Amino acid sequence: MRNLLMTVCYDGTNYYGFQTQPGGNTVQDCIEEAIKGLTGEVIKIHGSGRTDAGVHARQQPFHFMTSSKIPIERWRMALNGRLPADIRIIEAAEVPLDFHSRRSAKRKTYRYTINGNRVPDVFWRNYQLHHPGKLDTAAMREGLRYLVGTHDFTSFASRHSTKASHVRTIYEATLEVETSPVYSGSNEQGIIHILLTGNGFLQHMVRIIVGTLLEVGEGKRKPEDIKTILEAVNRKAAGPTAESKGLMLWSVEYDAIELKGNEERC
Amino acid sequence: MRNLLMTVCYDGTNYYGFQTQPGGNTVQDCIEEAIKGLTGEVIKIHGSGRTDAGVHARQQPFHFMTSSKIPIERWRMALNGRLPADIRIIEAAEVPLDFHSRRSAKRKTYRYTINGNRVPDVFWRNYQLHHPGKLDTAAMREGLRYLVGTHDFTSFASRHSTKASHVRTIYEATLEVETSPVYSGSNEQGIIHILLTGNGFLQHMVRIIVGTLLEVGEGKRKPEDIKTILEAVNRKAAGPTAESKGLMLWSVEYDAIELKGNEERC
Numbered sequence: 001m002r003n004l005l006m007t008v009c010y011d012g013t014n015y016y017g018f019q020t021q022p023g024g025n026t027v028q029d030c031i032e033e034a035i036k037g038l039t040g041e042v043i044k045i046h047g048s049g050r051t052d053a054g055v056h057a058r059q060q061p062f063h064f065m066t067s068s069k070i071p072i073e074r075w076r077m078a079l080n081g082r083l084p085a086d087i088r089i090i091e092a093a094e095v096p097l098d099f100h101s102r103r104s105a106k107r108k109t110y111r112y113t114i115n116g117n118r119v120p121d122v123f124w125r126n127y128q129l130h131h132p133g134k135l136d137t138a139a140m141r142e143g144l145r146y147l148v149g150t151h152d153f154t155s156f157a158s159r160h161s162t163k164a165s166h167v168r169t170i171y172e173a174t175l176e177v178e179t180s181p182v183y184s185g186s187n188e189q190g191i192i193h194i195l196l197t198g199n200g201f202l203q204h205m206v207r208i209i210v211g212t213l214l215e216v217g218e219g220k221r222k223p224e225d226i227k228t229i230l231e232a233v234n235r236k237a238a239g240p241t242a243e244s245k246g247l248m249l250w251s252v253e254y255d256a257i258e259l260k261g262n263e264e265r266c
Numbered sequence: 267m268r269n270l271l272m273t274v275c276y277d278g279t280n281y282y283g284f285q286t287q288p289g290g291n292t293v294q295d296c297i298e299e300a301i302k303g304l305t306g307e308v309i310k311i312h313g314s315g316r317t318d319a320g321v322h323a324r325q326q327p328f329h330f331m332t333s334s335k336i337p338i339e340r341w342r343m344a345l346n347g348r349l350p351a352d353i354r355i356i357e358a359a360e361v362p363l364d365f366h367s368r369r370s371a372k373r374k375t376y377r378y379t380i381n382g383n384r385v386p387d388v389f390w391r392n393y394q395l396h397h398p399g400k401l402d403t404a405a406m407r408e409g410l411r412y413l414v415g416t417h418d419f420t421s422f423a424s425r426h427s428t429k430a431s432h433v434r435t436i437y438e439a440t441l442e443v444e445t446s447p448v449y450s451g452s453n454e455q456g457i458i459h460i461l462l463t464g465n466g467f468l469q470h471m472v473r474i475i476v477g478t479l480l481e482v483g484e485g486k487r488k489p490e491d492i493k494t495i496l497e498a499v500n501r502k503a504a505g506p507t508a509e510s511k512g513l514m515l516w517s518v519e520y521d522a523i524e525l526k527g528n529e530e531r532c
Contacts, residue, residue: 009388056389080385090385119346119356122275123322123393 005095011086012056034082039068048101054244063101109197109250116189129246135217142223143216144173154233157202172197212239271361277352278322300348305334314367320510329367375463375516382455395512401483408489409482410439420499423468438463478505
């Protein structure tokens with residue numbers, strides 16, 4: 001038996017998230033179907049996390065056990081030939097048998113993108129929230145600072161969260177502004193990226209943080225309200241859940257030591 | 267009567283090009299339908315050029331005559347509210363009655379994008395040709411140099427071209443390489459953009475140039491073959507027509523003098 005760790009990139013627009021659902025049409029279903037087509041095995045893959053319907057992934061690791069003898073360097077192309085064009089395996093590696101893509105993860109980064117320009121970007125329309133109204137990005141940056149550290153994130157988690165603990169650590173929370181390659185005008189706000197890196201994220205956590213930060217940007221809340229909201233430990237204290245399409249799982253990091261034996265990355 | 271000049275940006279994936287076709291489903295049809303919905307007028311818009319099915323536009327100007335009294339600054343939002351999400355009006359201006367978006371155009375720029383990385387970019391999959399095979403970009407750059415100047419471009423035009431003259435002037439022909447934001451590996455070729463600026467382009471001209479340049483990049487032809495192909499004045503001398511999805515109308519430029527009276531850009 002071998003344990004394979006792969007990284008997948010997907011446009012989540014047409015899927016009900018990563019993880020298998022009763023209704024079908026998930027990224028996991030597509031990958032398991034491709035593996036079945038390749039090796040004949042009916043297996044379950046284990047993602048480094050879930051994503052909501054419409055959320056994208058730049059780099060999402062998953063692992064699975066296989067008894068196939070196909071050399072590791074051949075998996076990527078073989079699976080991509082069986083996957084739809086909006087899902088691509090970008091990396092494949094053989095890892096120790098006790099490696100787990102979720103439990104071994106040390107840091108996860110999500111990126112949320114807001115198009116602050118007057119007209120939506122046609123080419124990125126499925127990957128950005130359009131918010132042409134004025135946003136105070138300095139206030140949003142200040143609000144982000146209150147999230148860094150170890151906190152109970154109940155206020156920023158879905159009421160349907162089933163996790164025993166809502167305590168998580170945010171290592172970095174930044175906001176970057178880039179000018180759009182398509183529309184560049186002196187009155188344009190540009191493209192706003194919010195990047196959050198932590199040891200784990202609760203259901204809807206990034207989207208509720210962004211929904212609340214947008215209210216800070218609009219002047220409806222003050223940056224220091226983020227602190228009060230955290231202390232309330234109550235979902236009602238925070239703002240709305242921002243649309244899923246602006247969210248992208250950016251990266252998942254592991255300790256190099258846990259990946260050892262992994263000489264055959266392709 | 268007023269003459270309105272607008273600039274449209276579109277994802278051409280789902281359209282049979284810009285210009286109205288017997289089969290319908292063109293960008294022009296969508297815009298004329300939106301104008302009809304807004305003003306009640308059944309009018310014909312005039313594009314600065316045609317695009318093939320699947321070709322995109324970052325900035326494509328068009329103009330039309332209207333008797334509507336709607337202020338110029340309200341047109342963009344009003345039309346965007348009636349257009350599908352893959353077509354957006356990004357600019358609108360009132361221009362002199364004798365201004366013509368195609369005949370007044372001085373310079374047009376097209377960009378063709380080739381993804382040279384091993385795995386296609388999921389997010390740009392409809393806007394890039396995927397070519398993971400090794401390309402000699404230095405040779406391609408050298409080949410591009412032979413195109414600059416005034417030439418008969420019959421060899422690089424569709425056999426179905428109905429133009430009386432195939433003489434066109436290319437002002438600039440460049441090749442740029444950018445590293446992909448999604449996949450960055452030391453063995454990756456990156457994203458290759460070919461930019462061509464000229465006074466006009468014949469049917470399929472950019473795509474045939476790119477198809478031929480790819481053969482130069484693959485080592486099947488020499489850079490100086492571009493000169494021989496031009497001299498042949500025969501479509502058979504050139505390479506294949508590259509896929510439409512990598513092509514984007516980048517910009518169309520006018521003389522400022524012809525746009526005068528255009529103080530009310532919004």
